[in-house]
Structure formats: structure tokens, C-alpha cells
Amino acid sequence: MVNNATERSLCIVDEFGKGTKTSDGVGLLGGFLKFMSSMNIPPKIFVATHYTDVTDPAFVPRNANMQYITMSVHTAADKTNNDLAASGEGLRYRLTPLQAL
Numbered sequence: 001m002v003n004n005a006t007e008r009s010l011c012i013v014d015e016f017g018k019g020t021k022t023s024d025g026v027g028l029l030g031g032f033l034k035f036m037s038s039m040n041i042p043p044k045i046f047v048a049t050h051y052t053d054v055t056d057p058a059f060v061p062r063n064a065n066m067q068y069i070t071m072s073v074h075t076a077a078d079k080t081n082n083d084l085a086a087s088g089e090g091l092r093y094r095l096t097p098l099q100a101l
Helices: 022-037
Strands: 010-014 044-048 069-074 092-097
């Protein structure tokens, strides 16, 4: 993906570095993001990760080619037995652009 991506590519990355030490996984993902965002016209990249360290501008410097968006999931309690709604009707998703620090 790194070698063949063009400005017309869509790169989907999920749990990059999973199965490695946390510090290694964060370093690998950070290096990947730095490299891809430094391209003149980078591909569209969607990354799903729990490595929130990569959103720190000291770790991965911000530039015009990147935008961070966080997602929160909210659930509503089932009124009959106080369990989370199993049907999914009680789920609400909210996407929020991460503000510059």
C-alpha cells in the first residue's frame, strides 16, 4: 500500500501494529502517517485505531493533508431490564473533528 498508493487511492487501515508492543505499534503507525501525509498529493486514508498518541502534534506533526476525527458511541438503557439496548436502536454515533492543540 505504501509503495503503490496514488492520489486516487483509498487506503483503509484498521488496528495498525496490533500484536506488537504498544510503543512499537504507535511508532509504526506514526511513521506511516508522517510518510503518507508528506506526499505532494496523498491518497485518502481512513485509519481506525486505539493509538491516540498519533493525534499529538509533537508525535505526528499536523499539516494541511491530514484531519483527525474522533468517534464516540453512546448507548441508551433498555427501560425493561436496565441492560443496554440489544437491538441497536439505542446507539448514537457522533463524529467530531479534533481541534488543533
